[in-house]
Amino acid sequence: MAKLRNLPAYVGRSFLGGVGAVGGTTLFMLLGVSRIFSSAKIFPRTFRQLYVIGYQSLFVILLIGIFCGMVIGLQGYYTLVRFGSVGLLGSAVSLTLIRELGPVLTAIMLTGRAGSSMAAEIGVMRITDQIDALDVMGIHPMSYLVSPRLLAAVISFPLLTAVFDVIGIVGGYLTGVLMLDINEGAYFYRIASSVEMSDVAGGFIKALVFGLLVTTVCCRQGYNTHRRRDSAGPEAVGNATTSAVVISCVLILASDYVLTSFLL
Amino acid sequence: MHKWDIEFVHLDAGYGERAVLRDICAALPAGRISVILGGSGCGKSTLLKHIIGLSQPMGGTVRIGGQDFFALKAAAFRRVRRQMGVLFQDGALLGALSLAENVTLPLSEHLALPKPLLREAALRVLGMVGLQDFADYYPNQLSGGMRKRAGLARAIIAEPRILLCDEPTSGLDPVTAARMDELLLSMHEQFADMTLVVVSHDLASFRAIAEHALVLRDGRVIFSGRPDELERGEDPYVRQFLQRQSGDQGQTQRAALNPLARAALDAWLAS
Numbered sequence: 001m002a003k004l005r006n007l008p009a010y011v012g013r014s015f016l017g018g019v020g021a022v023g024g025t026t027l028f029m030l031l032g033v034s035r036i037f038s039s040a041k042i043f044p045r046t047f048r049q050l051y052v053i054g055y056q057s058l059f060v061i062l063l064i065g066i067f068c069g070m071v072i073g074l075q076g077y078y079t080l081v082r083f084g085s086v087g088l089l090g091s092a093v094s095l096t097l098i099r100e101l102g103p104v105l106t107a108i109m110l111t112g113r114a115g116s117s118m119a120a121e122i123g124v125m126r127i128t129d130q131i132d133a134l135d136v137m138g139i140h141p142m143s144y145l146v147s148p149r150l151l152a153a154v155i156s157f158p159l160l161t162a163v164f165d166v167i168g169i170v171g172g173y174l175t176g177v178l179m180l181d182i183n184e185g186a187y188f189y190r191i192a193s194s195v196e197m198s199d200v201a202g203g204f205i206k207a208l209v210f211g212l213l214v215t216t217v218c219c220r221q222g223y224n225t226h227r228r229r230d231s232a233g234p235e236a237v238g239n240a241t242t243s244a245v246v247i248s249c250v251l252i253l254a255s256d257y258v259l260t261s262f263l264l
Numbered sequence: 265m266h267k268w269d270i271e272f273v274h275l276d277a278g279y280g281e282r283a284v285l286r287d288i289c290a291a292l293p294a295g296r297i298s299v300i301l302g303g304s305g306c307g308k309s310t311l312l313k314h315i316i317g318l319s320q321p322m323g324g325t326v327r328i329g330g331q332d333f334f335a336l337k338a339a340a341f342r343r344v345r346r347q348m349g350v351l352f353q354d355g356a357l358l359g360a361l362s363l364a365e366n367v368t369l370p371l372s373e374h375l376a377l378p379k380p381l382l383r384e385a386a387l388r389v390l391g392m393v394g395l396q397d398f399a400d401y402y403p404n405q406l407s408g409g410m411r412k413r414a415g416l417a418r419a420i421i422a423e424p425r426i427l428l429c430d431e432p433t434s435g436l437d438p439v440t441a442a443r444m445d446e447l448l449l450s451m452h453e454q455f456a457d458m459t460l461v462v463v464s465h466d467l468a469s470f471r472a473i474a475e476h477a478l479v480l481r482d483g484r485v486i487f488s489g490r491p492d493e494l495e496r497g498e499d500p501y502v503r504q505f506l507q508r509q510s511g512d513q514g515q516t517q518r519a520a521l522n523p524l525a526r527a528a529l530d531a532w533l534a535s
């Protein structure tokens with residue numbers, strides 16, 4: 001009975017907590033973005049983050065992209081063959097990748113590879129006083145840690161999405177043309193005739209938004225490691241990393257739905 | 265009041281709603297080595313965080329050079345902060361940077377100095393703490409004592425007027441701890457105007473370097489004054505603390521283990 005009486009209070013607290021988290025994350029992102037323009041040494045740090053987020057993630061993106069394209073090619077072929085329209089395989093593979101799977105899967109892969117490492121690295125810096133040390137030295141921790149990552153993510157997420165799309169189309173080619181014997185010319189003709197600039201732009205807009213969301217969430221989780229109520233010390237870093245990945249993945253899929261509604 | 269005196273004015277501090285320090289009223293004189301003493305969890309590090317301005321007080325304030333530190337506007341706050349160097353407990357060196365890059369970080373961030381000049385400045389301060397041969401090492405390649413010395417080098421590179429050290433000798437062997445004390449004394453000789461504040465519970469270190477003592481117990485100041493006055497003090501806790509007595513005569517009662525657990529443990533030990 002007492003638990004039932006506490007239910008409204010619990011719901012209210014959870015709601016307020018959720019609103020606070022959304023507000024806090026938005027402010028964190030705005031502060032991080034504003035610091036891009038006021039930080040004198042943003043570019044050398046951004047280049048380092050481009051290497052970490054972009055270059056070091058390239059191999060995994062290529063790997064996932066090729067298999068993803070091959071699976072879509074295979075599934076698409078056996079679906080289209082029922083309707084006698086295997087010639088449309090090029091359109092199916094390219095539109096699925098460019099509009100939807102490219103940005104979403106790239107963002108999810110980057111969350112696992114780069115986002116988790118951001119949360120863990122910043123979390124360790126927090127619990128070992130390194131962020132306090134930056135503050136004492138007059139170096140704004142947001143300028144030093146968050147803004148370069150945000151800028152690097154805004155650059156590398158769309159580029160890696162483009163790589164994913166292209167390699168996915170190659171994967172579809174491998175299954176459709178080389179293994180299942182679809183006409184090569186028809187495959188590429190359908191891609192050229194069905195993909196429009198708005199599809200490509202929509203995919204890039206999604207990648208850009210996902211980049212901002214993932215980086216903000218992962219950096220914020222690491223940055224606030226010391227404020228966690230469920231744990232402290234190294235355990236808090238682990239929990240912050242897990243939260244960063246889970247929240248980012250949920251946000252990617254939820255925002256994908258919203259963006260798709262606007263872009264279609 | 266001298267320019268870099270530190271004064272606590274009815275300072276209440278804590279985390280969330282939990283008060284750790286209550287009504288702290290004391291002063292740390294400028295140009296001297298002050299040691300803040302006290303047992304674990306008495307609020308020493310919390311007090312230090314308030315001197316640096318990393319935490320906001322729950323009540324009262326900290327005056328630095330007569331100015332209410334927490335009432336200063338952002339630019340003035342940063343100006344006062346610039347005069348502080350801090351040695352954190354484990355050095356707090358940035359893992360991604362070499363020692364030379366770590367110690368010159370305050371300079372490379374704020375001044376447009378050429379790289380050779382920064383390198384020279386790094387080697388100069390690393391030389392002062394005996395680490396000139398380790399300039400290109402990364403923090404994870406160094407021992408705890410070396411990391412602390414590197415942290416000290418970073419704290420002094422901008423020649424601050426206030427140097428704050430959080431447990432500089434904790435976790436160090438007696439020889440390395442004595443070397444750290446000598447380093448602090450040599451810093452004090454080289455920068456005579458520097459106000460040095462050391463948070464510690466290391467009695468040997470306190471006796472080696474202190475010119476002023478502040479003793480905390482359960483979040484309150486129980487002594488503030490000269491070390492010789494402290495040594496002559498009659499306060500029972502202070503006596504206990506200085507003589508390293510536990511207060512419960514070190515007796516512990518051995519509680520019997522549950523018979524079932526005892527039998528299982530014996531069987532495992534015998535297996």
